[in-house]
Amino acid sequence: MTNDNLLHLLQLASPTLPVGAYSYSEGLEILVERGVIDNPKQLKAWIDQELSYGAIRLEAAMMVRSYKSIQADDLEALSYWNAWASAAKETSELRSQSWQMGNSLIRLLVELEPELQSVARIVGTPCNYAIAFGIAAAYWQINLMAALLGYFQSWASNLINAGVKLIPLGQTVGQKLLLEITPVLSVASQDILALEDDEQLNSCTWGFALSSMAHETQYTRLFRS
Structure with a gap:
């Protein structure tokens, strides 16, 4: 990648x-309350499982298809995959999260790059986050593997930061966890590119879906879902 491509990726994957994204725990909050996850080892196991079998893999696959649709100037396919991504959400909480983040990102992209306004109109509202991420990565000509790694790393960082607040863990422990899952992020990215x-x-993440649904009625919450 060029320096500009790299800087665009860092901006796109930045927690700022x-x-x-910081307002969601993706069901982690209820798992911590119930004692299912209460230490770094359990949090790492949860993240490893999600990267190997979970819904985040579908999200990443949708990002790839969005990216390729923009590259091919196939806006009909882009609209199709956005609808597919909405239909694939296991709970209303996860769908609302994806729509809120996606709508926020697509509005930001139009502000930054007015040429994307026509693409935003075709995709319509609601726009899923993975779709908006793929649009940005393709428009900014970020290498697809690098975009995938950035997408996964951003997701994992957000989940680990939620764990740091909830369990709680120290900031250094959180950074160690992020470093430890680096090989899993790389393998997951390679796997996603090969999906038909x-x-x-x-x-297959029944526990993830159930925790997401249970979070809606949790007595006290720091996170939206």
């Missing part, structure tokens, strides 16, 4: 990107 549309777009 104003899309509200017809038979391999699936996930």
Whole structure:
């Protein structure tokens, strides 16, 4: 990548990107309250499992398809995959999160790059976060593997930061966790690039879906969902 491509990726994957990612724990909060996750080892196991089998893999696959649709100037495919991403959400909480973050990102992109306004109109509202991320990565000509790694790393950083606040963990422990899962992030990225549309777009995370649903009625919460 060029320096500009790299800087664009760092901006896109930054925790300071104003899309509200910090306000979600993706069900982690209820798991901590119930004692399912209460130490760094358990948090790492949860993240490893999600990267190997979970819904984040479908999210990343949608990002890849959004990226390729923009590259091919196939806006019909882009709209199709946005609808597919909405239909694939296991709970209303996860769908609301994806829509809120995606709508925030697509509005930001139009402000930064007015040429994307026509793309935003085709995708419409709501726009899923993975779709908006793929649009940005393709428009800024970020290498696809690098975009995938950035997408996964941003997701994992947000989940670890939630764990740091909830369990709680020290900031250094959180950084050690992020370093430890680096090989899993790399393997997951390679796997996603090989997924076929017809038979391999699936996930198996019952615990993740149940924790997301339970979070809605949790007595006290720091996070939205």
